Amino acid sequence: MNPKDKLLPPGQFETEKWPILHEGDVYSFQEAQWNFKLFGEVSKEINLSFQEMMKLPRTITTVDMHCVTTWSKFDTTFEGIALHELLKLVEVEPHAKYVKVYGYLNNNPFGYSANMPLEALLGDDSLFVCRWKDAYHDWQDITPKHGYPLRFIPPASFYLWKGSKWATGIEFMKEDAAGYWEQRGYSMTANPYNEERFSDPNF
Template sequence: MYFGKPRKKGPSDRVPPNQNVTTSFPVLHYGNVPYYKNLDDWTLKIFGLVEKEVVLSYQELMDLPQMSSGNDIHCVTGWSKLDNVWEGVSTLELARMAKPKEEAKYVILHAEENWTTNLPVEDFLKDTSLLAHTHNGEPLTPEHGYPLRAVIPHLYFWKSAKWIRGIEFTSENRPGFWEENGYHMYGDPWKEQRMIWD
């Protein structure tokens, strides 16, 4: 599958307010960068308000149907990178496996070092959302989230958690790491929802 809208206009209609386009891929994160010697013990857990808890090895994840998605990404710190192509597994595919319950209104993404971020379930399940292992034809580097990161391109990029290890469906909108430290609970780049007071 490929999701991505054809572009008929120049970059100006693609860049949210107060963002600057970069051709590089800046590295921003809090805490350590995890380096994996192998992925034998790596798992992705889908849990919470689901009909069936799912735990996937890396190979099991790679054996699922794969998708490609083209999009632009926008960092809360002010940079935008256009024309990215990601490869990975659709969040819809993962939800089909776990079957979220009706009362599941939010998703908490869990990453290494107990890092989390939150988003509404409908944003997680958009057809442009995925868990990616490849960017522009190359495997993710450790600094950019190897072996797996979320890609939620319509929100500021801190919502696209690196080094993801868990997907929790919940009825509560619990703030994650950056949200607890003053970032906006939603993070729409077109509305400049950078901080909690925006």
């Protein structure tokens, strides 16, 4: 592991807790209505039921989380479906270089989104997580407030707002496009080690 990954990013403080912050109402999971969509710059759109999603191979990895509200939590272990596993199900067009990861917001399955470059999400540290543990907690399902049944956890090179709760799909894009918070003035790139919090560096 790169030693830099264990450095506290500028403007952050370390916490052992996993604080809960989210936009809008907490999603109430209904398995019969749940659907995960792979779409955009692909040869054919794919829709997965909850059971189909849960049958996909699982990955376990330990990541650090850095929230733009200034807390950082190191060494949380997650179990989930790596984004690269989902790429095996769909033929992505060669010119697709970016994605938006969507999630529920106030009962809208595509109300929340976060944009990222696809190349940065090809490792085991880009997971749609269902379970977690840390030094103080044994394995447990993520709670509704943390994004149950699936929440995207991005690599530590992104602030945590890129981690869409109540995940519903991935849009593959030819060009970068602002997600929910990016449309409201937050950074498109969101690197915590460069303290890329807002689109205007003078904010």
